[in-house]
Amino acid sequence: MTWDAYYELDDIYAWIDDLVATYPTVASTIEGGTSHEGRTIKGIKISHGSGKKIIFIESGIHAREWITPAVTNYIINELLSSTDEETQAAARDFDWYIFPVTNPDGYIWTHTEFRLWRKNRRPFGDEVGVDLNRNWNNNWLGVGSSNVTSSNTYAGPGPFSEAETRTLSEYISSLADDIELYLSMHSSGQLLLLPFGNTTEPLANYYDAMKIGRRAMGALSVRYGTPYTTGNIAEAIYLATGTSIDWVKEALKIPLVYCYELRDRGTYGHLLPADQILPSGEETMDSILEMIHQARRLDYMNSGSGLHASLLTIAFVFVNYVMF
Template structure:
């Protein structure tokens, strides 16, 4: 009973406190390596029944490891369970507040677009200020776009980069999970490269396509992660005494089927219904309004070194799965060249776990975008969501390398041109028909 009261107070604090930022002194991160079905089941039971532990990765057999954050008071209990059941583990971070303190958050100086640096993170106000400066600096190429609105009334802001009419579009959605700071940071780097790089392939990519880019699609949550609670994931809509919905479980595609929760206290809460949140509802409407122009849709997340394809509800090779896998694997080969970082490619259900209600599944099925990918950026379990600022630039560089290769390989297979949507739609319909016949 004491635990329940204590935990309830903790949840109430992180939901409502506005006076003092929560500190994670002596909070630890475990890297757990289960090897048997029984060991996975033990972790799954803890994940489901014991809200004291924040599972940064889900305990499923497709995962090579499971990251779990523990408070100092609950650390010994978790260690006892792991040792009793002979589950291998190491504590990769003894005090995550130290890592948080080392996260450099810079201030962007307006009227100087090159003042944006790639060795620091930025808050929402500074990111939006930089976007405004880009619009002012490149008025013939860059325009301000609004993809929707948040629960607290903030615009979901982005930019469109275009060198003329009639071009096919590439759409980048980032920052839907608030605590994944490397997602907006890398997306801002991509924007910068598209506008300032002298690299031939980068300039061609910028010139040949329209780019719709949104660095932060969960503005309320991103602000909360900066100002109040660093590990916040959801948006900030209240539900009873709890706050927030996992916006990447709230899209109207197999909603609440797998990998999400109906419990508002949990990080994977999918909301009371599909598109219950103003962020997903308005952003999906914006995507629909330009859907016939989009040939590639990219969502960025962290962490795990993964490039994922739809869908999250099945491992069946739906649609143009084989083309998308071929393109993705070659792109991840390009990603590995610069720093040796190895990514795994597969659809969501086969590469990590079954998870539905995500943006990419909805975009693939409803908008019929031919090529849809999810990046899970660095790292591979050492720092998790607290990627050191020194890794922002290396992560961004290797991702940019892979993005150019995605485009190159897509063009090689006949995508990203004016007729690609027509042929891709026929291919998807035929594939779905054949799969139905073979069942």
């Protein structure tokens, strides 16, 4: 694996196996589900000990958005081999569940047949494919999705009708109690999106999520000056329903949920040159570290060490009491 080329599915899956062999005490292979054509949605779990809170990364659900598996692979590599202290701490403090390619059939299609394919590969008469990011069971077939099979935003015959979304959502549900941060990787547009896509109403913990997100995007821009805009889906991009982040937020009540729209802002779009993989990976990793930092300041993502923190507070109060 290098950071100057886009890789095919088999290469990415073989690389995950290699990592697990190289870091057997920390890394393990995980299966998030199965595709329509029967392929495994393979991922990697990075854990320095049980009982940690989870950061979940879902990437590559739109087949043509090649920068997303590439950046996600970069993040995996950093978590396992970086010498940076903050990165090492992030790797140690959480259990990371990471899936670089959640639409494996579509991803293969973009490499072998049609570079700009977006959907999965399930046939419907003469047409093929469901937009897997319109198929989640939250406001399904609402604004911004289509019931026409030829459409690029075809929402499918029903919510969770697709093997990929059904199996992956079951897998995510099984971990829901421990997930503190959920990231969904897309391109392009340089946006950080938060739920929801059907309304611009500031629902749930919108203000906290905005504050954390904006600061994370500030950190992202430091290295190369790449500007990102933060907002909920509906206010920042367009109305969209049946997306993974809306379902994860509403059905599973995950505290912090974001969707990245990675580089760029239209010059190359989905055909982003491979020489942008490394800088995209670096700046995205910067932003995730800042996201964790800012979340903790607002009292998110502390649950794993909550007992530790309160014991420290008690000790501090006790020392003060004795001294004065």
